[in-house]
Amino acid sequence: MLEYLTSLNDHNLPYPDTIHPIVVHFVIAMVVFAFFCDLVGYFTGRTHLFEVSWWNMLVATVAIFVAIIFGQFEAGLAQPYDLAKSVLNLHTLVGWSLSGIIAAITAWRYVIRSRNPNKLPIHYMLVGLFLTLIVGLQVYLGDELVWVYGLHTVPVVEAVKEGILP
Known part of the structure; x- marks a missing residue:
C-alpha cells in the first residue's frame, strides 16, 4: 500500500485521478x-429557502478549504509548463480569495440569520451575485487548465516528462 501512495501514476498523481475537481x-x-435559493426566496417570500441557502453556504465554506488543499497538492504535482503557469497562478489566487470571500459571506449570513431569519437585505443579494460571478470566473480558469492546457492528462504528463513542453 505504501508503494502505491509514494509512486506517481500516468496522471502524475499518487492516487487514480484528480480529487480537486470532485470537491470543487x-x-x-x-x-x-x-x-x-436566496433569489427565489427574496422575490417569492418563501423564506424557508433562506435556511436551505444558509446550510449550503456553511458546508461550502468547509468544503472550499478541502478543495484548496487538494488543489495545491495536485498543482504541485502537475509540473505546469510555461504557457499554463500564468493561468494556474491566477486560478490559485482566485481560489484562495474565494475561500476568504465565502467564509466572510457565510459569517455575515450567520449574523443576518441570527437577527431575522426571514429577511435578507438587498446588499446581501448583490454580494451573492458578485460571488456567483467570481465562481464563474474560477470555473472558466479551471476548465482552461484541463481542457486547453491539459494538466494531469496523460499526453501532457508524458510530454513534460520527455521534455517536449518547456
Whole structure:
C-alpha cells in the first residue's frame, strides 16, 4: 500500500485521478444553489429557502478549504509548463480569495440569520451575485487548465516528462 501512495501514476498523481475537481464541483454547486435559493426566496417570500441557502453556504465554506488543499497538492504535482503557469497562478489566487470571500459571506449570513431569519437585505443579494460571478470566473480558469492546457492528462504528463513542453 505504501508503494502505491509514494509512486506517481500516468496522471502524475499518487492516487487514480484528480480529487480537486470532485470537491470543487461540490462547492460550485452549493454556492450557486445557495444564491438561487436566496433569489427565489427574496422575490417569492418563501423564506424557508433562506435556511436551505444558509446550510449550503456553511458546508461550502468547509468544503472550499478541502478543495484548496487538494488543489495545491495536485498543482504541485502537475509540473505546469510555461504557457499554463500564468493561468494556474491566477486560478490559485482566485481560489484562495474565494475561500476568504465565502467564509466572510457565510459569517455575515450567520449574523443576518441570527437577527431575522426571514429577511435578507438587498446588499446581501448583490454580494451573492458578485460571488456567483467570481465562481464563474474560477470555473472558466479551471476548465482552461484541463481542457486547453491539459494538466494531469496523460499526453501532457508524458510530454513534460520527455521534455517536449518547456
